Amino acid sequence: MPSLLLEIGTEELPAAACREAEAQLPELARAHIGPAPSQLFVGPRRLALLIDDLPERTADEWVKGPPENLRDQAAAGFAKKHDVAVDELELRDGFLGVTVPGRELREVLPEQIDRIVRGFSFTKSMRWDESGIRFARPVRWVLAKLDAETIVGETSFGHRFTRGAVEIPTAAAYANVLRSADVEPVADERRRLIVEGLDAIGGWSDPGGKLAEVVHLVEKPIVLESRFDERFLQLPERVIVTTMQSHQRYFPIEGNRFALVANGGEPNVVAAGHTQVLEARLEDASFTFERDVAAGIDALADRLAAITFFAGAGSFAEKAERVAKLVERLGGGDASLEAARLAKADQASELVREFPELEGYIGAEYARLAGYPDAVTKAIEEQYLPDASRGPLPQTEPGKVLAAADKLDTLRVAFELGHKPSGSRDPYGLRRAAIGLVRLALEGGLTIDRELLPEELREFVEERLESLLDVPVEYVRAARASNAPDLGGVARRAEELYRERESPEFEGVYTAYDRAHRLAGKAQEEAAPQLDRGLLVEDAEKELAETLAKVAIDGNGDIKAALESGAELAPVMERFFDEVLVMAEDEAVRANRLRLLLDVRDTLGALGDFSQIPR
Amino acid sequence: MIIALERYWADYGCVLMQPYHTELAAGTMNPNTFLRCLGPKPWSVAYVEPVIRPLDGRYGENPFRFQHYFQYQVVLKPAPENVLDLYWASLDALGIDLRRHDMRLVEDDWEQPTLGAWGLGWEVWCDGMEITQWTYFQQLGGFDVELVPAEMTYGLERLAMFLQGKRTAFELEWAPGVTWGDVYLEAEREWSRYNFEEAPVEVLTGRFDEYEAECRHLLESGLPIPAYDQVLKCSHTFNLLDARGAISVTERAAYIGRVRKLARGVAGAYLGTQEEDAVAAA
Numbered sequence: 056m057p058s059l060l061l062e063i064g065t066e067e068l069p070a071a072a073c074r075e076a077e078a079q080l081p082e083l084a085r086a087h088i089g090p091a092p093s094q095l096f097v098g099p100r101r102l103a104l105l106i107d108d109l110p111e112r113t114a115d116e117w118v119k120g121p122p123e124n125l126r127d128q129a130a131a132g133f134a135k136k137h138d139v140a141v142d143e144l145e146l147r148d149g150f151l152g153v154t155v156p157g158r159e160l161r162e163v164l165p166e167q168i169d170r171i172v173r174g175f176s177f178t179k180s181m182r183w184d185e186s187g188i189r190f191a192r193p194v195r196w197v198l199a200k201l202d203a204e205t206i207v208g209e210t211s212f213g214h215r216f217t218r219g220a221v222e223i224p225t226a227a228a229y230a231n232v233l234r235s236a237d238v239e240p241v242a243d244e245r246r247r248l249i250v251e252g253l254d255a256i257g258g259w260s261d262p263g264g265k266l267a268e269v270v271h272l273v274e275k276p277i278v279l280e281s282r283f284d285e286r287f288l289q290l291p292e293r294v295i296v297t298t299m300q301s302h303q304r305y306f307p308i309e310g311n312r313f314a315l316v317a318n319g320g321e322p323n324v325v326a327a328g329h330t331q332v333l334e335a336r337l338e339d340a341s342f343t344f345e346r347d348v349a350a351g352i353d354a355l356a357d358r359l360a361a362i363t364f365f366a367g368a369g370s371f372a373e374k375a376e377r378v379a380k381l382v383e384r385l386g387g388g389d390a391s392l393e394a395a396r397l398a399k400a401d402q403a404s405e406l407v408r409e410f411p412e413l414e415g416y417i418g419a420e421y422a423r424l425a426g427y428p429d430a431v432t433k434a435i436e437e438q439y440l441p442d443a444s445r446g447p448l449p450q451t452e453p454g455k456v457l458a459a460a461d462k463l464d465t466l467r468v469a470f471e472l473g474h475k476p477s478g479s480r481d482p483y484g485l486r487r488a489a490i491g492l493v494r495l496a497l498e499g500g501l502t503i504d505r506e507l508l509p510e511e512l513r514e515f516v517e518e519r520l521e522s523l524l525d526v527p528v529e530y531v532r533a534a535r536a537s538n539a540p541d542l543g544g545v546a547r548r549a550e551e552l553y554r555e556r557e558s559p560e561f562e563g564v565y566t567a568y569d570r571a572h573r574l575a576g577k578a579q580e581e582a583a584p585q586l587d588r589g590l591l592v593e594d595a596e597k598e599l600a601e602t603l604a605k606v607a608i609d610g611n612g613d614i615k616a617a618l619e620s621g622a623e624l625a626p627v628m629e630r631f632f633d634e635v636l637v638m639a640e641d642e643a644v645r646a647n648r649l650r651l652l653l654d655v656r657d658t659l660g661a662l663g664d665f666s667q668i669p670r
Numbered sequence: 671m672i673i674a675l676e677r678y679w680a681d682y683g684c685v686l687m688q689p690y691h692t693e694l695a696a697g698t699m700n701p702n703t704f705l706r707c708l709g710p711k712p713w714s715v716a717y718v719e720p721v722i723r724p725l726d727g728r729y730g731e732n733p734f735r736f737q738h739y740f741q742y743q744v745v746l747k748p749a750p751e752n753v754l755d756l757y758w759a760s761l762d763a764l765g766i767d768l769r770r771h772d773m774r775l776v777e778d779d780w781e782q783p784t785l786g787a788w789g790l791g792w793e794v795w796c797d798g799m800e801i802t803q804w805t806y807f808q809q810l811g812g813f814d815v816e817l818v819p820a821e822m823t824y825g826l827e828r829l830a831m832f833l834q835g836k837r838t839a840f841e842l843e844w845a846p847g848v849t850w851g852d853v854y855l856e857a858e859r860e861w862s863r864y865n866f867e868e869a870p871v872e873v874l875t876g877r878f879d880e881y882e883a884e885c886r887h888l889l890e891s892g893l894p895i896p897a898y899d900q901v902l903k904c905s906h907t908f909n910l911l912d913a914r915g916a917i918s919v920t921e922r923a924a925y926i927g928r929v930r931k932l933a934r935g936v937a938g939a940y941l942g943t944q945e946e947d948a949v950a951a952a
Contacts (some may be wrong), residue, residue, distance in 0.1 A: 066775070067752060067775035067776075067777075067792060069777035070775075070777070071884075099775075152720075179779065179790060181789075181806055181808055181817050181818075182808065182818055183749060183806055184749075186817065188800040191790075192790065193749075193806070195751065215758075215773075216768045216769050216773060218759075218770060272774060272776065273774075277772075303798055315798070317768070317772035318768055318772055318773070318774055319772060319773070320771045320772040320773075320797070321770045321771075324770050324771060324797070325771060325797050327797075328771065328772070328797025328798060328799065328832075329772070329797050329798040331797075331799075331837070332797065332798040332799045333798070335734060335763075336836065337839075338733070338734065338837075339732065339734045339735070342731070342732050342733075343732075353790070361915065363918045366918065409826045449798070500739075626776065
């Protein structure tokens with residue numbers, strides 16, 4: 056059986072589109088041709104696949120029609136639709152139907168291929184002519200070969216500048232013929248060639264993860280090494296690295312060396328050209344850097360009053376003041392206070408305008424050049440951490456405090472202005488900030504008072520605990536209603552409740568809470584505002600009130616002791632319910648008894664809302 | 671260099687135009703691109719456009735940033751199938767040997783929110799230097815284009831630096847013995863001062879409102895082409911206010927929205943007159 060080669064020739068596809076196409080090609084082939092491809096070829100100018108042993112005819116297809124018992128009503132219509140006589144219909148498993156014979160492969164391939172070309176779905180797609188096809192970039196040719204026979208199109212094309220049209224003699228020869236036309240069609244092979252070239256130079260790095268993109272920026276990878284002028288080494292290292300990686304897709308080596316991957320040309324000419332471009336960019340960055348340094352970080356901080364932080368939330372200078380106050384509230388020392396004052400200074404720098412992704416880092420560099428101590432510069436550098444939900448936390452104490460204060464301020468301001476995220480819309484990254492804040496409390500060990508969070512924001516932040524803690528959500532919800540004073544305390548409480556869930560003390564507290572809540576929880580309005588000991592009549596209720604008065608639950612204390620103390624209510628409650636009729640005739644007595652039960656619930660409720668926990 | 675491009679694209683059949691008469695931040699904003707790319711009529715055009723970007727000025731101190739520089743703009747509507755080959759041949763006409771250099775098309779999707787416009791395309795790299803912005807327009811003024819145009823915007827200073835082997839634009843030889851710096855350096859200094867320090871904020875704010883009102887009035891009068899000039903003036907006034915630091919983040923979005931609304935109105939009105947022409951012709 057013959058092999059099929061299908062090649063879709065395009066103008067240069069973005070790397071992301073190549074990856075999308077790579078993921079979709081096998082399924083498109085299966086859906087429209089049948090067999091899965093044995094090989095894929097994905098690159099900027101061509102998406103191709105090879106299918107081995109394709110049957111010469113497509114399979115016969117059974118089309119199920121009406122059930123046999125509806126023969127009289129429906130058979131004629133069905134038969135007409137399929138262009139057969141009624142008595143030609145076949146009977147299978149109680150249904151009438153027809154066998155549509157398979158078709159000649161050569162006859163169906165052009166339609167199948169057209170459906171594949173139209174079947175891709177790219178995140179960003181475009182139109183370019185009247186065909187109505189949408190693709191990531193224009194499709195300029197399609198070639199399909201069945202062994203040596205050309206089914207669609209005429210030729211393939213080699214390297215854009217060194218070769219023109221290329222005859223593909225047979226489907227199986229595709230890759231090798233292209234290789235001799237300066238094109239490596241297999242993405243993994245291009246990657247291997249690039250890595251091999253980089254390894255031969257040695258010492259390369261790819262902190263920005265550009266390799267995956269570079270694989271799809273070239274058809275014929277040529278790895279070259281070069282050096283930029285040493286005077287640019289005065290620039291902060293990450294400015295150099297970002298210039299190389301984000302802008303030019305180069306791979307930094309130590310010092311002033313770098314590697315680049317070209318798509319052709321004369322190596323010395325190409326390397327010299329790329330080096331000149333890099334130097335021009337570094338020159339531009341140096342110019343900006345020197346102006347910032349000449350001004351100095353303190354002068355930059357003074358300019359913050361003129362820069363808006365957030366519409367409605369004043370300038371960056373005002374933000375810096377608020378953050379400094381929060382740093383104090385969080386118990387930060389002198390280093391974190393100094394860092395808070397300088398933290399946003401780089402927003403006024405020209406270099407951050409050019410390299411917004413280096414905010415924080417650039418400020419830290421400027422503070423270091425101005426002679427500030429490491430504790431301060433480190434904190435400035437770490438203020439945006441963690442910047443991903445699983446990203447690293449600040450390493451230094453001042454860094455942690457500043458990072459928490461910064462996030463707290465952003466969250467408070469955004470919520471105050473009504474920018475609470477809704478659905479997937481979160482333009483200010485508030486979820487990430489909230490997760491960061493919670494992690495700074497949980498993993499960073501910062502004490503972040505819940506008082507610092509206004510109610511709606513507290514809900515939002517504490518909801519993050521539900522996914523961050525390895526505890527069923529019911530226990531987290533229970534703990535959120537406890538009197539734990541800070542975020543870490545809430546988390547500890549959730550974990551403790553979960554750990555203690557099988558203990559007799561927990562059982563006792565749970566039962567007491569549950570019974571009090573069930574009976575009195577819905578009668579809140581009937582209850583007396585305060586317990587009146589004079590109205591206590593029965594011994595059992597007097598005993599309950601006395602025991603309750605002795606129960607001590609410390610919001611931040613030892614859970615065992617608190618549970619033990621609370622559990623003392625269990626037997627007393629038992630007796631109370633045996634001996635006392637809560638819904639007494641006398642309205643005042645009844646209201647007082649309801650109050651007593653609510654007091655039991657609320658006292659135990661300092662440990663958490665047990666009604667959240669199912670039994 | 672400009673003469674070589676003019677000759678090449680004239681031979682191809684482009685209408686050669688001269689720069690527009692009011693400040694533009696990009697050759698795309700010239701009505702010969704923005705308006706002519708709307709509607710069903712084919713159109714091929716090439717022209718030099720001096721672009722004015724107040725925010726990019728650096729008092730002539732930075733050899734890579736200017737508030738005034740040149741683009742060479744080519745638009746082919748609809749884009750012919752061999753449009754990329756035509757482009758490469760234009761580089762050949764400039765004397766760039768495509769086999770000696772590392773030529774690359776690197777994804778660069780273009781969006782101009784003030785004009786409600788976007789397209790997909792590339793930056794063209796020559797040994798890592800971006801020498802052209804290449805775009806297939808998809809929407810202009812919020813309307814889908816009927817015939818997809820290809821836009822090629824050559825960065826003339828960059829290309830000249832590459833061809834002359836100069837490290838900065840200031841050193842470019844404009845004519846024998848005359849450099850780019852001789853011609854433009856003092857202007858860069860003075861314009862930067864004007865853009866950043868002297869431009870009168872209140873006057874400009876008032877002017878923006880006036881141009882906006884004038885644009886609306888012209889649209890009501892069925893004159894989309896003069897109305898479009900008001901859009902350009904609004905846009906430039908906004909850029910000046912931005913350079914003066916007179917626009918806060920919130921206001922920014924509002925200003926952009928106002929210009930976009932005008933551009934959309936002009937595009938709609940222009941398409942309307944195109945249809946009338948078509949009906950009249952039929």
